[in-house]
Amino acid sequence: MRKKFLQWIEINSSAFKHNLNQFRNLIGATKKLLIVVKANAYGHGIIEISRLAENCGVDWLGVNSLEEALIIKRNGISLPILILGYVGLVDLPEAVENEFRLTVYNKETIEKLGEITSKIKKKAYLHIKVETGTHRQGINKEELIPFIKFIKKYPYLSIEGLSTHFANIEDTTDHSYAQKQLNMFNFCIELLKRKGIFIPVKHTACTAATILFPETYFDMVRVGIGIYGLWPSKETYLSCLLRGRQPVSLKPILTWKTRIAQIKNVPEGSFIGYGCTYKTTRPTKLAVLPIGYYDGYDRKLSNFSYVLIKGKRAPVRGRVAMNMITVDITDIPGVKLEDEVVLLGEQGNEIISAEYLASLCGTINYEIVTRINPLIPRIVI
Numbered sequence: 001m002r003k004k005f006l007q008w009i010e011i012n013s014s015a016f017k018h019n020l021n022q023f024r025n026l027i028g029a030t031k032k033l034l035i036v037v038k039a040n041a042y043g044h045g046i047i048e049i050s051r052l053a054e055n056c057g058v059d060w061l062g063v064n065s066l067e068e069a070l071i072i073k074r075n076g077i078s079l080p081i082l083i084l085g086y087v088g089l090v091d092l093p094e095a096v097e098n099e100f101r102l103t104v105y106n107k108e109t110i111e112k113l114g115e116i117t118s119k120i121k122k123k124a125y126l127h128i129k130v131e132t133g134t135h136r137q138g139i140n141k142e143e144l145i146p147f148i149k150f151i152k153k154y155p156y157l158s159i160e161g162l163s164t165h166f167a168n169i170e171d172t173t174d175h176s177y178a179q180k181q182l183n184m185f186n187f188c189i190e191l192l193k194r195k196g197i198f199i200p201v202k203h204t205a206c207t208a209a210t211i212l213f214p215e216t217y218f219d220m221v222r223v224g225i226g227i228y229g230l231w232p233s234k235e236t237y238l239s240c241l242l243r244g245r246q247p248v249s250l251k252p253i254l255t256w257k258t259r260i261a262q263i264k265n266v267p268e269g270s271f272i273g274y275g276c277t278y279k280t281t282r283p284t285k286l287a288v289l290p291i292g293y294y295d296g297y298d299r300k301l302s303n304f305s306y307v308l309i310k311g312k313r314a315p316v317r318g319r320v321a322m323n324m325i326t327v328d329i330t331d332i333p334g335v336k337l338e339d340e341v342v343l344l345g346e347q348g349n350e351i352i353s354a355e356y357l358a359s360l361c362g363t364i365n366y367e368i369v370t371r372i373n374p375l376i377p378r379i380v381i
């Protein structure tokens, strides 16, 4: 008999396709769509999402690390993969061997890549990252032409892309800083034009930029959070309205579920969990759930959040422990052992959103989903 999971993540493939269509409609047929599947596809399952992406006609995948790129390739997914983060010098041969596209901004990386590719006579495809004001990765505009000249010394290095990343596009309704960054990126493109240098895949846009600013699309967009059906922020939604743009319709694709592991009745005045932080104020029926902060259910949710059982809210009582939480089911009749529980997502007419959990934890929806333990099975439905 098939194992009955005690917790699992359901991925709604039709919601994924819906979100994908929203972004396709925004960018039109001529621009490429890269979806960002780093951080275990924002917690949704890197293999499951990459496979779904391939089946649904996504053009490129974006990851942070070589390890993530290898996981995708080893699972037989053949979409082009752009590594957005840093690849260590010793790992560059493996990246070249596997034909992963590399984000580059260090001379040391170019030297090493030049050496490797000349030895094995194999091309490496590079995306130069330009520093426009985020001050993370990237080279300054003054370094761009010398950097390109340096790359061109090596016959097997091909400059495929030019990119940058916005620092302040989702956290605000004032996009003047993003505009400055965009102006600088455009200045770099002008510079290249004047020198007769053509780079085919120019890209800058994350989800917020894709939703708000068509002038950031260039040849490809890099959509992360939006493809999972989540808004980058309230400010992005508000900016849409302020700019008279019809907000895209996004459907969250993830539901996190578990099952009840024990049901018990306790008298009024009973303490619940580590630290005795909750004391019952009435005779109470409790359900113990086999999930905890190890699974990504943040300890800050202790005594604050609720879960859904039979379409009703069951409040979390006491501390979130490493592998267990306890919820109050006194007001939900007919609950049985191993009944399904929703920790994040919809059940009946109720919903627990990533934004709601984020507000309780003092963080953003990105962190809520990316923190879900990668070992939990992901099931595409």
Ligand SMILES: Cc1ncc(COP(=O)(O)O)c(C=O)c1O
Pocket: 036, 084, 165, 205, 206, 207, 208, 222, 223, 224, 225, 226, 232
């Ligand atoms: C370089 C780069 N591009 C695109 C994205 C996607 O951003 P979002 O999830 O807001 O769409 C990220 C996310 O961190 C990123 O680092």
